[in-house]
Amino acid sequence: xxxxxxxxxxxxxxxxxxxxxxxxxxxxxxxxxxxxxxxxxxxxxxxxxxxxxxxxxxxxxxxxxxxxxxxxxxxxxxxxxxxxxxxxxxxxxxxxxxxxxxxxxxxxxxxxxxxxxxxxxxxxxxxxxxxxxxxxxxxxxxxxxxxxxxxxxxxxxxxxxxxxxxxxxxxxxxxxxxxxxxxxxxxxxxxxxxxxxxxxxxxxxxxxxxxxxxxxxxxxxxxxxxxxxxxxxxxxxxxxxxxxxxxxxxxxxxxxxxxxxxxxxxxxxxxxxxxxxxxxxxxxxxxxxxxxxxxxxxxxxxxxxxxxxxxxxxxxxxxxxxxxxxxxxxxxxxxxx
Amino acid sequence: xxxxxxxxxxxxxxxxxxxxxxxxxxxxxxxxxxxxxxxxxxxxxxxxxxxxxxxxxxxxxxxxxxxxxxxxxxxxxxxxxxxxxxxxxxxxxxxxxxxxxxxxxxxxxxxxxxxxxxxxxxxxxxxxxxxxxxxxxxxxxxxxxxxxxxxxxxxxxxxxxxxxxxxxxxxxxxxxxxxxxxxxxxxxxxxxxxxxxxxxxxxxxxxxxxxxxxxxxxxxxxxxxxxxxxxxxxxxxxxxxxxxxxxxxxxxxxxxxxxxxxxxxxxxxxxxxx
Numbered sequence: 001x002x003x004x005x006x007x008x009x010x011x012x013x014x015x016x017x018x019x020x021x022x023x024x025x026x027x028x029x030x031x032x033x034x035x036x037x038x039x040x041x042x043x044x045x046x047x048x049x050x051x052x053x054x055x056x057x058x059x060x061x062x063x064x065x066x067x068x069x070x071x072x073x074x075x076x077x078x079x080x081x082x083x084x085x086x087x088x089x090x091x092x093x094x095x096x097x098x099x100x101x102x103x104x105x106x107x108x109x110x111x112x113x114x115x116x117x118x119x120x121x122x123x124x125x126x127x128x129x130x131x132x133x134x135x136x137x138x139x140x141x142x143x144x145x146x147x148x149x150x151x152x153x154x155x156x157x158x159x160x161x162x163x164x165x166x167x168x169x170x171x172x173x174x175x176x177x178x179x180x181x182x183x184x185x186x187x188x189x190x191x192x193x194x195x196x197x198x199x200x201x202x203x204x205x206x207x208x209x210x211x212x213x214x215x216x217x218x219x220x221x222x223x224x225x226x227x228x229x230x231x232x233x234x235x236x237x238x239x240x241x242x243x244x245x246x247x248x249x250x251x252x253x254x255x256x257x258x259x260x261x262x263x264x265x266x267x268x269x270x271x272x273x274x275x276x277x278x279x280x281x282x283x284x285x286x287x288x289x290x291x292x293x294x295x296x297x298x299x300x301x302x303x304x305x306x307x308x309x310x311x312x313x314x315x316x317x318x319x320x321x322x323x324x325x326x327x328x329x330x331x332x333x334x335x336x337x
Numbered sequence: 338x339x340x341x342x343x344x345x346x347x348x349x350x351x352x353x354x355x356x357x358x359x360x361x362x363x364x365x366x367x368x369x370x371x372x373x374x375x376x377x378x379x380x381x382x383x384x385x386x387x388x389x390x391x392x393x394x395x396x397x398x399x400x401x402x403x404x405x406x407x408x409x410x411x412x413x414x415x416x417x418x419x420x421x422x423x424x425x426x427x428x429x430x431x432x433x434x435x436x437x438x439x440x441x442x443x444x445x446x447x448x449x450x451x452x453x454x455x456x457x458x459x460x461x462x463x464x465x466x467x468x469x470x471x472x473x474x475x476x477x478x479x480x481x482x483x484x485x486x487x488x489x490x491x492x493x494x495x496x497x498x499x500x501x502x503x504x505x506x507x508x509x510x511x512x513x514x515x516x517x518x519x520x521x522x523x524x525x526x527x528x529x530x531x532x533x534x535x536x537x538x539x540x541x542x543x544x545x546x547x548x549x550x551x552x553x554x555x556x557x558x559x560x561x562x563x564x565x566x567x568x569x570x571x572x573x574x575x576x577x578x579x580x581x582x583x584x585x586x587x588x589x590x591x592x593x594x595x596x597x598x599x600x601x602x603x604x605x606x607x608x609x610x611x
Contacts, residue, residue: 152465156474159462163455170448174484179452181480186459188555189466189473205556233567 006173007053010329015045015064032080032325033114034068039123042066051168052326054176056183057132058165060089067121070114079115080321082132083142085187086110087158091126095119100144107149109157111191116143131161132322137184140204145191153190160186206232207242214256221284225249257283258298261291265306273307348460351475351553352432352596355460356425362418365409375584378410378433380426380482381417382454389418390443401443406453408433408444408485424457431546432479433486435502444485452481469555476554497529505543508570512536544569545584548577552593562589 012029014022022045029048030036036044046063086109093104097118104110112118113135147154164179171179210228217223228249229239243249261283264274276288285291295303348355365379381388387403392415401407409415410430446453456478463474500518504510515536516526530536551557551565563574571577581589587596 152462153470156459156462156466159455159458160452163451167449167451172448172484174487175449178480178483182477185473185477185480189463189470189477 007051007168007171008326009049009051010326011047011049012329013047015047015062017045019043019045029328030068032321032328033084034070034120035074036063037067037069039065039067039121048329050326050329051165052323053168053171053179054173055134055180055322056176057130057322057326058161058168059130060127060165061130062125062127063122064125065123067119069119071117075115075117080132080325081135082114082322083135083138083187084112084114085129085131085133085157085161086112087129087131087161089127089129091122091124091128093126093128094121094123095144095146096121097144100146102146104146105149107154107158109147109149109154111142111145111147111187113143118144129161129165131183132325133180133183133187134322137181138187139191142187142191147190157186157190203242210239210242211252211256214253218257218260219282219284223253223284254294255298257285258295261295261303262299262306265303276303348457348464350460350463350471350478352429353460353475353478354427355457356427358419358423358425360420360422362416365415365417375586376410376430377427378408378430380428380453380456381407381409382424382426382457383407383419384421384423386420388420388423391416391418399443402445404450405445405447406450406485408442408482410442426456426460426478428479428482429546429549431550432475433482434498435505435543435546442486446485449481449484453485456481469558472553472555472558497526501539501543504540505547506570508572510540510570541580542584544571545577545581548581548589549585549592549596552589553596562593 012025014026014029016022017025023043026045027036038044042065044064044066046061048059048061050057050059086104088104088106088108088110090106093110095102095104095110095118097116114132115135147157160183164183210232213228213231214223217227220227225236225239228234229236232239234242239249243252246252246255261279264279276291280286280288280291283291285294292303295306299306365377381401383401383403383405385403387405388401389398390401390409391398410433459474459478463471466474496519500515503518504515512523512526516523519526521529526536530539533539534542548565548569548571551560552562557565566574566577569577578589581587581592585592
């Protein structure tokens with residue numbers, strides 16, 4: 001469930017500023033998602049008009065010729081768990097991600113996962129619409145999907161996004177959940193892969209459902225294989241098969257509990273470090289020492305080190321990430337209109 | 338004299354049907370001659386001149402504004418008069434609400450016009466997608482219509498709706514408990530619900546709608562009907578199949594593969610004699 005909010009607009013133009021300033025500002029703006037690089041001698045500048053609506057960030061961007069890279073080093077700083085739908089309006093783009101090397105033309109639509117590596121080269125001036133939506137609720141394997149111009153799926157999504165952009169100034173806060181659901185369903189409709197997709201989706205839906213159940217019952221000491229099999233009317237084999245790739249259901253429960261502990265340490269309120277014994281008891285560990293050992297095994301750092309680390313460097317949720325990305329626009333000097 | 342107008346069934350995606358009506362009068366009919374309790378809603382997309390809405394006998398006319406998307410749900414036949422070609426999207430009311438009681442209504446949301454008027458184009462493109470994609474698209478349209486439904490529920494039925502929805506998931510739901518929850522007597526509750534077919538008809542309709550909706554969801558495409566019934570209060574499969582056929586005029590299996598019932602009166606707006 002998202003926190004509803006009315007659409008907010010921010011703009012940033014860096015192409016009217018002196019080259020150095022404009023370029024620095026452009027780089028700073030894009031830092032959370034990509035790193036711009038110069039092509040030839042043209043400065044890397046651009047314009048962004050963005051709307052934040054609930055969990056969606058929609059922007060129209062114009063950019064000078066440049067290459068934008070998202071590599072391992074950048075992702076290590078904390079990737080944004082969201083998908084970006086990139087609609088090419090003007091200019092040509094070359095998209096590379098190690099597996100694909102494709103040219104995008106006006107009308108094409110690219111779906112990219114902001115947690116994955118990629119390089120986009122735009123040798124000419126370009127204009128595009130970027131729509132960022134949280135990854136939750138969408139299929140996992142959409143990174144690098146390209147919907148070709150004039151195809152029904154590309155037309156469908158593009159029409160809807162244009163209609164959405166036109167409606168944004170008038171939309172109410174209470175509509176944002178339904179608007180996001182509509183968009184997620186349309187993405188699933190257009191980027192899906194028929195029956196295979198359907199089967200994958202069913203498994204994923206069930207897995208997500210079980211994971212949500214685990215999160216709700218994280219502090220229940222009876223949480224385990226037996227209670228999950230009973231609740232979901234699954235056999236043990238079916239349950240193990242569902243979570244085989246994650247190392248088994250027990251591993252998933254353990255990780256979720258450790259993630260919660262990690263969260264408590266990163267966002268500790270009131271300045272005092274949470275008591276290890278209390279955390280251990282809440283999460284079903286035999287003792288504080290057992291928790292310490294499991295924590296170190298999973299995160300490769302001790303709980304003490306996590307407590308003293310810079311919390312800002314840890315990955316955020318998609319909502320926090322998109323909001324933070326949007327608020328950066330407002331932090332920069334105002335754009336002349 | 339029969340009017341000269343025509344109805345073109347342009348598109349059909351899952352259980353949604355989109356029609357293009359020429360200028361003229363039409364009857365949005367409720368099913369006749371069979372026992373189905375399923376009802377349909379219509380989204381009217383009139384572009385510049387609006388349309389007139391009246392009861393079947395022509396009384397109580399109401400003018401719907403121009404360039405407005407109006408969602409119209411009805412339990413009785415209604416007549417619409419349009420003076421220019423108009424798109425009409427027909428969909429079962431369970432797409433809009435978990436409880437059949439929350440109707441009838443006429444709803445408009447001015448701020449959603451652009452999005453709602455893009456529905457015919459969305460459906461036109463969705464018609465080229467594989468069946469799973471089409472079902473996702475139908476669910477997307479359903480989400481798009483939700484803001485129209487929210488907040489337009491008749492006040493007098495809101496409490497009963499919430500009680501029905503709460504009772505819907507319980508195997509041992511009964512009228513006494515529901516009446517107690519509402520703070521009214523059993524006979525009063527029976528009396529209130531009589532126009533809708535009674536307490537148990539409504540309760541079963543809400544339960545069946547939940548199953549019917551799941552049968553159309555891509556997430557449940559690999560589940561057998563028996564599996565879908567697992568977490569519903571239907572304890573006997575034969576009882577479920579009998580009730581399902583009564584409400585949807587189709588077996589659950591056929592509904593899953595071709596969700597619109599074949600009865601023309603339930604789908605098509607019928608031209609009226611002038």
